Amino acid sequence: MNCKGVIFDLDGTLIDTLEDLTASMNDALVKLGCPRRNREECRRMIGNGLAKFAERALPENRKDQRDELMKTMVSHYQQHCLVQAVPYERIQHVVQTLGNKGIRIAVLTNKNQKPAEAIVNYFWNKGVFDPVVGVCDGRKVKPDPESTLDILKQWKLTASEVIFIGDSEVDIQTANAAGVACVGCEWGFRDKKQLLAAGAKNLIQKPIQILDFFD
Template sequence: MPDSARTAPRFAAALFDLDGTLVDSLEDIAGAMNWALAQHGLPTHPHEAYRHFVGEGVRVLVSRASNEAPGALQAALLESYRAHYAEHLLDHTRPFPGVRALLERLVAAGTRLAVLSNKSDGYTRQLVEALFPGVPFGAVYGERPGVARKPDPSAALALAAELGVAPAACAFVGDTPVDMKTARAAGMHAVGVTWGFRGEAELRAHGAQALAQSAQELAAALL
Protein backbone atom coordinates (compact mmCIF):
# COMPACT_ATOMS: atom_id res chain seq x y z
CA MET A 1 0.00 0.00 0.00
CA PRO A 2 1.41 3.45 -0.84
CA ASP A 3 2.37 5.56 2.15
CA SER A 4 -0.19 8.17 1.09
CA ALA A 5 -2.95 5.58 1.42
CA ARG A 6 -1.89 4.16 4.76
CA THR A 7 -4.42 4.99 7.48
CA ALA A 8 -2.81 3.11 10.36
CA PRO A 9 0.79 2.85 11.57
CA ARG A 10 2.88 -0.04 10.30
CA PHE A 11 3.12 -1.43 13.85
CA ALA A 12 0.52 -1.35 16.60
CA ALA A 13 3.23 -0.94 19.23
CA ALA A 14 6.85 0.14 19.42
CA LEU A 15 9.01 -1.15 22.27
CA PHE A 16 12.19 0.84 22.86
CA ASP A 17 15.46 0.12 24.55
CA LEU A 18 16.58 3.09 26.68
CA ASP A 19 20.36 3.66 26.85
CA GLY A 20 21.80 4.30 23.40
CA THR A 21 18.36 4.24 21.79
CA LEU A 22 16.16 6.89 23.40
CA VAL A 23 18.82 8.61 25.50
CA ASP A 24 22.53 9.36 25.24
CA SER A 25 23.67 8.17 28.66
CA LEU A 26 27.22 7.06 27.93
CA GLU A 27 28.97 9.89 29.76
CA ASP A 28 27.06 9.38 33.01
CA ILE A 29 27.45 5.58 32.95
CA ALA A 30 31.16 5.78 32.14
CA GLY A 31 31.74 8.52 34.69
CA ALA A 32 30.10 6.55 37.49
CA MET A 33 31.91 3.33 36.62
CA ASN A 34 35.27 5.06 36.33
CA TRP A 35 34.67 6.70 39.70
CA ALA A 36 33.95 3.31 41.25
CA LEU A 37 37.03 1.75 39.67
CA ALA A 38 39.24 4.56 40.93
CA GLN A 39 37.81 4.24 44.44
CA HIS A 40 38.99 0.63 44.51
CA GLY A 41 42.40 1.24 42.95
CA LEU A 42 41.58 -0.18 39.53
CA PRO A 43 42.40 1.36 36.14
CA THR A 44 39.72 3.44 34.45
CA HIS A 45 38.72 3.43 30.78
CA PRO A 46 38.12 5.98 28.02
CA HIS A 47 34.42 6.72 27.81
CA GLU A 48 34.23 5.28 24.30
CA ALA A 49 35.28 1.87 25.65
CA TYR A 50 32.00 1.69 27.52
CA ARG A 51 30.11 1.28 24.24
CA HIS A 52 31.20 -2.35 24.42
CA PHE A 53 30.67 -2.77 28.16
CA VAL A 54 26.99 -1.81 28.36
CA GLY A 55 23.75 -3.42 27.26
CA GLU A 56 23.51 -6.57 29.36
CA GLY A 57 22.84 -5.15 32.80
CA VAL A 58 24.93 -3.56 35.52
CA ARG A 59 26.60 -6.75 36.73
CA VAL A 60 27.97 -7.46 33.27
CA LEU A 61 29.08 -3.82 33.07
CA VAL A 62 31.01 -4.19 36.32
CA SER A 63 32.56 -7.49 35.22
CA ARG A 64 33.75 -6.09 31.91
CA ALA A 65 34.98 -2.78 33.31
CA SER A 66 36.92 -4.54 36.09
CA ASN A 67 38.41 -7.16 33.75
CA GLU A 68 36.49 -9.87 35.61
CA ALA A 69 37.77 -8.96 39.07
CA PRO A 70 37.17 -11.42 41.94
CA GLY A 71 33.58 -11.72 43.11
CA ALA A 72 33.97 -9.80 46.38
CA LEU A 73 35.62 -6.89 44.58
CA GLN A 74 32.90 -6.89 41.93
CA ALA A 75 30.28 -6.68 44.67
CA ALA A 76 32.06 -3.68 46.19
CA LEU A 77 32.39 -2.04 42.77
CA LEU A 78 28.70 -2.58 42.12
CA GLU A 79 27.79 -0.88 45.40
CA SER A 80 30.10 2.06 44.64
CA TYR A 81 28.81 2.40 41.10
CA ARG A 82 25.18 2.40 42.17
CA ALA A 83 25.79 4.98 44.89
CA HIS A 84 27.55 7.37 42.51
CA TYR A 85 25.24 6.79 39.54
CA ALA A 86 22.14 7.42 41.65
CA GLU A 87 23.42 10.95 42.28
CA HIS A 88 24.61 11.64 38.73
CA LEU A 89 22.39 9.76 36.28
CA LEU A 90 20.93 13.00 34.91
CA ASP A 91 24.11 15.09 34.83
CA HIS A 92 24.66 14.70 31.09
CA THR A 93 22.05 12.19 29.91
CA ARG A 94 19.65 13.63 27.35
CA PRO A 95 17.32 12.33 24.63
CA PHE A 96 18.96 11.85 21.26
CA PRO A 97 18.11 14.53 18.67
CA GLY A 98 14.63 14.15 17.26
CA VAL A 99 13.55 11.39 19.62
CA ARG A 100 10.95 13.41 21.51
CA ALA A 101 9.33 14.52 18.24
CA LEU A 102 9.42 10.94 16.97
CA LEU A 103 7.58 9.66 20.04
CA GLU A 104 4.96 12.37 19.64
CA ARG A 105 4.45 11.39 15.98
CA LEU A 106 4.00 7.76 16.96
CA VAL A 107 1.45 8.65 19.63
CA ALA A 108 -0.46 10.84 17.17
CA ALA A 109 -0.55 7.93 14.71
CA GLY A 110 -1.98 5.60 17.36
CA THR A 111 1.14 3.54 18.07
CA ARG A 112 1.39 2.19 21.61
CA LEU A 113 4.74 2.89 23.28
CA ALA A 114 6.79 1.00 25.86
CA VAL A 115 10.34 0.86 27.20
CA LEU A 116 12.33 -2.28 28.00
CA SER A 117 15.82 -1.84 29.43
CA ASN A 118 18.43 -3.98 31.17
CA LYS A 119 19.11 -0.96 33.40
CA SER A 120 17.66 -1.35 36.88
CA ASP A 121 13.94 -0.73 37.00
CA GLY A 122 14.20 2.27 39.32
CA TYR A 123 16.78 4.08 37.20
CA THR A 124 14.86 3.25 34.03
CA ARG A 125 11.66 4.77 35.35
CA GLN A 126 13.48 7.79 36.78
CA LEU A 127 15.09 8.61 33.44
CA VAL A 128 11.89 8.12 31.45
CA GLU A 129 9.89 10.31 33.83
CA ALA A 130 12.55 13.05 33.88
CA LEU A 131 13.38 13.14 30.18
CA PHE A 132 10.04 12.33 28.55
CA PRO A 133 7.38 14.06 30.66
CA GLY A 134 3.97 13.78 29.12
CA VAL A 135 4.85 10.96 26.72
CA PRO A 136 2.21 8.28 27.34
CA PHE A 137 4.28 5.12 27.57
CA GLY A 138 1.94 2.22 28.16
CA ALA A 139 4.55 0.43 30.25
CA VAL A 140 8.16 0.91 31.34
CA TYR A 141 10.21 -2.11 32.41
CA GLY A 142 13.78 -2.18 33.68
CA GLU A 143 15.71 -5.05 35.21
CA ARG A 144 13.75 -6.54 38.09
CA PRO A 145 14.41 -9.44 40.46
CA GLY A 146 13.03 -12.69 39.13
CA VAL A 147 12.63 -11.45 35.56
CA ALA A 148 15.16 -12.58 32.97
CA ARG A 149 17.13 -9.82 31.24
CA LYS A 150 17.22 -9.27 27.50
CA PRO A 151 17.86 -11.12 25.22
CA ASP A 152 15.46 -13.48 26.96
CA PRO A 153 12.12 -12.55 25.36
CA SER A 154 9.99 -12.97 28.49
CA ALA A 155 9.84 -9.29 29.45
CA ALA A 156 9.21 -8.19 25.85
CA LEU A 157 6.33 -10.64 25.59
CA ALA A 158 4.95 -9.45 28.94
CA LEU A 159 5.08 -5.86 27.68
CA ALA A 160 3.20 -6.77 24.52
CA ALA A 161 0.56 -8.53 26.60
CA GLU A 162 0.24 -5.51 28.90
CA LEU A 163 -0.24 -3.28 25.85
CA GLY A 164 -2.78 -5.70 24.40
CA VAL A 165 -0.79 -6.12 21.18
CA ALA A 166 0.30 -9.35 19.49
CA PRO A 167 4.09 -9.73 19.32
CA ALA A 168 4.01 -9.85 15.52
CA ALA A 169 2.39 -6.40 15.52
CA CYS A 170 5.25 -4.93 17.59
CA ALA A 171 8.51 -3.33 16.55
CA PHE A 172 11.39 -3.65 18.97
CA VAL A 173 13.84 -0.76 18.60
CA GLY A 174 17.36 -0.88 20.00
CA ASP A 175 21.03 -0.18 19.41
CA THR A 176 22.80 -3.41 20.40
CA PRO A 177 22.88 -7.08 19.40
CA VAL A 178 21.07 -7.85 22.66
CA ASP A 179 18.08 -5.84 21.43
CA MET A 180 18.05 -7.50 18.01
CA LYS A 181 18.20 -10.95 19.61
CA THR A 182 15.36 -9.99 21.95
CA ALA A 183 13.19 -8.85 19.09
CA ARG A 184 13.74 -11.98 17.04
CA ALA A 185 13.23 -14.30 20.02
CA ALA A 186 9.94 -12.54 20.85
CA GLY A 187 8.67 -12.69 17.27
CA MET A 188 8.81 -8.90 16.91
CA HIS A 189 10.21 -6.77 14.08
CA ALA A 190 13.84 -5.95 14.89
CA VAL A 191 14.74 -2.32 14.20
CA GLY A 192 18.28 -1.15 14.86
CA VAL A 193 19.40 2.43 15.39
CA THR A 194 22.98 3.32 14.49
CA TRP A 195 23.38 6.39 16.74
CA GLY A 196 23.85 4.33 19.89
CA PHE A 197 26.48 1.94 21.22
CA ARG A 198 26.98 -0.41 18.24
CA GLY A 199 27.28 -0.10 14.49
CA GLU A 200 25.28 -1.14 11.45
CA ALA A 201 27.25 -4.28 10.61
CA GLU A 202 26.93 -5.68 14.13
CA LEU A 203 23.20 -4.97 14.25
CA ARG A 204 22.62 -6.66 10.89
CA ALA A 205 24.70 -9.66 11.93
CA HIS A 206 22.41 -10.18 14.92
CA GLY A 207 19.10 -9.97 13.12
CA ALA A 208 18.17 -6.35 12.43
CA GLN A 209 15.39 -6.28 9.84
CA ALA A 210 15.53 -2.50 9.43
CA LEU A 211 18.09 0.15 10.33
CA ALA A 212 17.74 3.86 11.04
CA GLN A 213 20.50 6.46 11.13
CA SER A 214 18.27 9.27 12.38
CA ALA A 215 14.97 9.80 14.15
CA GLN A 216 13.47 10.73 10.79
CA GLU A 217 14.55 7.40 9.30
CA LEU A 218 13.17 5.60 12.34
CA ALA A 219 9.82 7.32 11.87
CA ALA A 220 9.76 6.09 8.27
CA ALA A 221 10.47 2.53 9.45
CA LEU A 222 7.70 2.57 12.08
CA LEU A 223 4.91 4.59 10.48
Protein backbone atom coordinates in the same frame (compact mmCIF):
# COMPACT_ATOMS: atom_id res chain seq x y z
CA MET B 1 3.38 -3.01 8.35
CA ASN B 2 0.33 -2.97 10.62
CA CYS B 3 2.21 -1.64 13.62
CA LYS B 4 0.27 -0.68 16.73
CA GLY B 5 3.05 -0.67 19.30
CA VAL B 6 6.74 0.16 19.66
CA ILE B 7 9.10 -1.12 22.34
CA PHE B 8 12.16 1.09 22.72
CA ASP B 9 15.47 0.30 24.29
CA LEU B 10 16.66 3.23 26.45
CA ASP B 11 20.45 3.69 26.55
CA GLY B 12 21.82 4.36 23.08
CA THR B 13 18.35 4.41 21.53
CA LEU B 14 16.24 7.12 23.18
CA ILE B 15 18.87 8.76 25.37
CA ASP B 16 22.64 9.15 25.11
CA THR B 17 23.66 8.09 28.62
CA LEU B 18 27.23 7.09 27.85
CA GLU B 19 28.98 9.98 29.61
CA ASP B 20 27.11 9.48 32.88
CA LEU B 21 27.53 5.70 32.81
CA THR B 22 31.25 6.07 32.16
CA ALA B 23 31.65 8.63 34.95
CA SER B 24 29.82 6.47 37.49
CA MET B 25 31.70 3.33 36.54
CA ASN B 26 35.02 5.14 36.84
CA ASP B 27 34.03 6.60 40.21
CA ALA B 28 33.37 3.06 41.43
CA LEU B 29 36.52 1.59 39.87
CA VAL B 30 38.73 4.25 41.46
CA LYS B 31 37.15 3.65 44.87
CA LEU B 32 38.08 -0.03 44.53
CA GLY B 33 41.61 0.83 43.43
CA CYS B 34 41.08 -0.38 39.86
CA PRO B 35 42.12 1.30 36.59
CA ARG B 36 39.66 3.65 34.94
CA ARG B 37 37.93 2.77 31.67
CA ASN B 38 37.65 5.21 28.79
CA ARG B 39 34.45 6.17 27.02
CA GLU B 40 34.88 3.78 24.10
CA GLU B 41 35.67 0.85 26.38
CA CYS B 42 32.49 1.52 28.33
CA ARG B 43 30.49 1.82 25.11
CA ARG B 44 31.49 -1.73 24.18
CA MET B 45 30.79 -3.08 27.68
CA ILE B 46 27.24 -1.75 28.01
CA GLY B 47 24.20 -3.71 26.87
CA ASN B 48 23.73 -6.87 28.93
CA GLY B 49 22.86 -5.22 32.23
CA LEU B 50 24.85 -3.84 35.14
CA ALA B 51 26.30 -7.17 36.28
CA LYS B 52 27.94 -7.75 32.90
CA PHE B 53 29.07 -4.12 32.68
CA ALA B 54 30.77 -4.41 36.07
CA GLU B 55 32.30 -7.78 35.24
CA ARG B 56 33.74 -6.48 31.97
CA ALA B 57 35.07 -3.29 33.57
CA LEU B 58 37.08 -5.10 36.26
CA PRO B 59 40.63 -6.33 35.64
CA GLU B 60 40.95 -10.08 35.14
CA ASN B 61 42.37 -10.60 38.63
CA ARG B 62 39.56 -8.63 40.33
CA LYS B 63 36.43 -10.28 38.93
CA ASP B 64 35.44 -11.47 42.41
CA GLN B 65 34.69 -7.84 43.31
CA ARG B 66 31.88 -7.54 40.80
CA ASP B 67 29.08 -7.21 43.35
CA GLU B 68 30.99 -4.59 45.33
CA LEU B 69 31.66 -2.62 42.15
CA MET B 70 28.00 -2.83 41.17
CA LYS B 71 26.82 -1.54 44.54
CA THR B 72 29.28 1.36 44.47
CA MET B 73 28.49 2.25 40.88
CA VAL B 74 24.71 2.18 41.45
CA SER B 75 25.02 4.45 44.47
CA HIS B 76 26.84 7.05 42.38
CA TYR B 77 24.73 6.65 39.24
CA GLN B 78 21.39 7.06 40.97
CA GLN B 79 22.54 10.54 42.02
CA HIS B 80 24.22 11.42 38.72
CA CYS B 81 22.20 9.72 35.97
CA LEU B 82 21.00 13.03 34.51
CA VAL B 83 24.20 15.09 34.54
CA GLN B 84 24.99 14.72 30.83
CA ALA B 85 22.18 12.47 29.59
CA VAL B 86 20.51 13.89 26.50
CA PRO B 87 17.83 12.66 24.06
CA TYR B 88 19.01 11.84 20.58
CA GLU B 89 18.21 14.29 17.81
CA ARG B 90 14.45 14.63 17.21
CA ILE B 91 13.61 11.54 19.26
CA GLN B 92 11.21 13.57 21.40
CA HIS B 93 9.36 14.66 18.26
CA VAL B 94 9.22 11.02 17.14
CA VAL B 95 7.75 9.88 20.45
CA GLN B 96 5.17 12.67 20.44
CA THR B 97 4.16 11.86 16.87
CA LEU B 98 3.73 8.17 17.67
CA GLY B 99 1.55 9.06 20.63
CA ASN B 100 -0.56 11.37 18.48
CA LYS B 101 -1.09 8.48 16.07
CA GLY B 102 -2.37 6.29 18.89
CA ILE B 103 0.66 3.99 18.83
CA ARG B 104 1.42 2.24 22.13
CA ILE B 105 5.00 2.87 23.29
CA ALA B 106 7.09 1.25 26.01
CA VAL B 107 10.66 1.17 27.26
CA LEU B 108 12.43 -2.12 27.88
CA THR B 109 15.95 -1.71 29.23
CA ASN B 110 18.64 -3.64 31.06
CA LYS B 111 19.16 -0.56 33.23
CA ASN B 112 17.98 -0.83 36.85
CA GLN B 113 14.34 0.15 37.30
CA LYS B 114 14.88 3.24 39.46
CA PRO B 115 17.27 5.17 37.18
CA ALA B 116 15.35 3.98 34.11
CA GLU B 117 12.17 5.58 35.44
CA ALA B 118 14.05 8.68 36.59
CA ILE B 119 15.50 9.27 33.12
CA VAL B 120 12.31 8.55 31.18
CA ASN B 121 10.15 10.67 33.48
CA TYR B 122 12.65 13.54 33.33
CA PHE B 123 12.45 13.87 29.55
CA TRP B 124 8.81 12.81 29.09
CA ASN B 125 5.64 13.13 31.11
CA LYS B 126 4.87 10.12 33.25
CA GLY B 127 2.71 7.66 31.35
CA VAL B 128 3.96 8.54 27.86
CA PHE B 129 5.81 5.22 27.91
CA ASP B 130 3.58 2.53 29.34
CA PRO B 131 5.18 0.49 30.70
CA VAL B 132 8.77 1.39 31.55
CA VAL B 133 10.45 -1.94 32.28
CA GLY B 134 13.89 -2.05 33.84
CA VAL B 135 15.82 -4.55 35.91
CA CYS B 136 14.56 -5.48 39.36
CA ASP B 137 14.66 -8.54 41.58
CA GLY B 138 13.20 -11.59 39.90
CA ARG B 139 12.89 -10.02 36.45
CA LYS B 140 14.89 -11.60 33.64
CA VAL B 141 17.09 -9.29 31.59
CA LYS B 142 17.29 -9.02 27.83
CA PRO B 143 17.80 -11.01 25.63
CA ASP B 144 15.32 -13.19 27.52
CA PRO B 145 11.96 -12.51 25.81
CA GLU B 146 9.85 -12.69 28.96
CA SER B 147 9.45 -8.93 29.50
CA THR B 148 8.76 -8.32 25.81
CA LEU B 149 6.01 -10.93 25.86
CA ASP B 150 4.61 -9.42 29.07
CA ILE B 151 4.34 -6.05 27.32
CA LEU B 152 2.50 -7.63 24.38
CA LYS B 153 0.11 -9.26 26.82
CA GLN B 154 -0.48 -5.96 28.64
CA TRP B 155 -1.19 -4.22 25.34
CA LYS B 156 -3.29 -7.13 24.04
CA LEU B 157 -1.30 -7.07 20.81
CA THR B 158 0.33 -9.84 18.81
CA ALA B 159 4.03 -9.98 17.95
CA SER B 160 3.24 -9.06 14.34
CA GLU B 161 1.70 -5.77 15.50
CA VAL B 162 4.78 -4.56 17.41
CA ILE B 163 8.32 -3.51 16.52
CA PHE B 164 11.34 -3.37 18.79
CA ILE B 165 13.80 -0.50 18.31
CA GLY B 166 17.27 -0.80 19.79
CA ASP B 167 20.94 -0.15 19.23
CA SER B 168 22.63 -3.41 20.19
CA GLU B 169 22.92 -7.11 19.50
CA VAL B 170 21.05 -7.68 22.76
CA ASP B 171 17.99 -5.88 21.39
CA ILE B 172 18.10 -7.86 18.15
CA GLN B 173 18.34 -11.13 20.08
CA THR B 174 15.48 -10.07 22.35
CA ALA B 175 13.20 -9.20 19.45
CA ASN B 176 14.02 -12.43 17.63
CA ALA B 177 13.35 -14.50 20.73
CA ALA B 178 9.94 -12.86 21.13
CA GLY B 179 9.07 -13.10 17.43
CA VAL B 180 8.93 -9.32 17.08
CA ALA B 181 10.36 -7.34 14.16
CA CYS B 182 13.46 -5.39 15.13
CA VAL B 183 14.77 -2.07 13.84
CA GLY B 184 18.44 -1.45 14.61
CA CYS B 185 19.53 2.15 15.13
CA GLU B 186 23.02 3.16 14.06
CA TRP B 187 23.27 6.25 16.28
CA GLY B 188 23.72 4.29 19.52
CA PHE B 189 26.37 2.21 21.28
CA ARG B 190 26.99 -0.23 18.39
CA ASP B 191 27.94 0.52 14.80
CA LYS B 192 26.41 -0.74 11.57
CA LYS B 193 28.91 -3.57 11.19
CA GLN B 194 28.15 -4.91 14.67
CA LEU B 195 24.39 -4.70 14.13
CA LEU B 196 24.59 -6.54 10.81
CA ALA B 197 26.80 -9.21 12.38
CA ALA B 198 24.11 -9.67 15.04
CA GLY B 199 21.53 -10.36 12.34
CA ALA B 200 19.85 -6.97 11.95
CA LYS B 201 17.59 -6.83 8.90
CA ASN B 202 16.23 -3.30 9.28
CA LEU B 203 18.66 -0.47 10.01
CA ILE B 204 18.07 3.26 10.30
CA GLN B 205 20.58 6.08 10.64
CA LYS B 206 18.47 8.82 12.26
CA PRO B 207 15.63 8.77 14.81
CA ILE B 208 13.28 10.62 12.46
CA GLN B 209 13.34 7.57 10.16
CA ILE B 210 11.31 5.66 12.75
CA LEU B 211 8.25 7.51 11.47
CA ASP B 212 8.72 5.96 8.01
CA PHE B 213 7.29 2.73 9.44
CA PHE B 214 4.02 4.53 10.21
CA ASP B 215 3.25 6.41 6.99
